[in-house]
Amino acid sequence: MDRILTLLSWGNQGWLDELASGALVTISLALATLPFGLALGLIMALVKRSDSRVLRAFGTIYTTVFRGVPELLTLYIVYFGLQLGMRRLWTGLGLPGTVEMPAFVAGMIALGLVLAAFSCEVWIGALNAIHKGQREGAYALGLNKAQTFRLVVFPQLIRVALPGLGNNWMVLLKETSLISVIALPDLMFWTGRANVVTKEPFLFFGVACLIYLAFSLVSAGGIEALERRANRGFAQGGGSR
């Protein structure tokens, strides 16, 4: 028991500080990916609903590919592909030395592309849920397309999309664990390190699981609070009073 407490203590003897720094990387990666993935997802949703057939086809291909390919594979393709592309560009420009793709950025891009594909479907569902009359009313008031979207549609969109986007966030949080395979020092990375050094796999992977679980539970609570806030002006429970 003493040994376990030492292993899980803060400082040189224990691994708690390493695990905490890893958890911080995990959270920052998820938080950094979120706005990028959600914004791209919204753009893809608008692309998939546009009047142009070419754009619609592009949107369909995009979501089909990134929803169908394993996240791990996407991560490898983005990481190695960007690495290769950047090196070619670097030497092509005649710049000295070599260039490295930061693992954090590669992870952010890969996870963001996947999140965009999944959140795109949520955004589309939300866009469809907004009554046609809202747009017609806005046009009748003389608002143009961009204004209509920004001032009328978008504010209502968040409320409808929130449950789906919350799900997307939970999935993203768990997917960040894959990032350790490209050597980013996240929670999984430090847990694996601790396992190799201490030969206590059950303890460390168990603790890592509990940390992820804590993140998930806190997120679930946060999403619920956000939903309550977004719905505060609406009748709840379907009861008539």
Add this chain to the structure above:
Amino acid sequence: MTWCELPGYWVGNEAIQNYGCRMFGGLGITLQLVVISVALGCVLGLAVALVRIYGGPVAGRVALAYTTFFRGTPLLCQLFLVYYGAGQFRPFLDSIGLWGFFRDAFNCAAFTFTINTAAYQAEIFRGAIQSVHRGQWEAARALGMRWSQILRTIVFPQAAIVALRPLGNELVIMVKSSAVASLVTIFDLMGTTRLAFARSFDLSVYLFAAVLYLVVVEAIRRVWDLAERRLTRHLHHA
């Protein structure tokens, strides 16, 4: 030349041609892993769902804790917990005769995937069972049917239709998530692709793997759509 070298030959890529057979073999392992764990997970998930709904406060809480834990943590972490953790309990596993099972990486992955997908499927089944209207229960009870009879003949057939679509999604998710098996030395499609890349340094093997995964996922989706249309044909009016 065997059939599995043909795709690489057609696109004129040596790496894909050389490692084509290994990669198709890896695809077979991926499919085995997914089919085994989703099928076993289906049985376990149904049991967990029933315990969750009808098991009373204590067993219900246990079932809730189970689904919360496995749905709230990454599959990769669970897999490492089982794969590396099993070694720590070797004397115990030896004494109950299970060490031979957990020594094999494939078994560890199949075990982890099964309990993981069971947690997700339990939630799907719970939602589907609870979506059956109470009136159905009341009518069946009024006819004098037993609990097990009601479940089997009234509730399950209606719940199955509700569960069909999410179950198809779960199958697709498992095909994709199974790629993490490559991180515990299993040569599934992802594992063989990693090997091919490590030896050839040709990025196109990854793209070829992506195409294979995409084909599998699309095939599942199409088949599922057909199955759903067939099974719900009595619900479409005119």
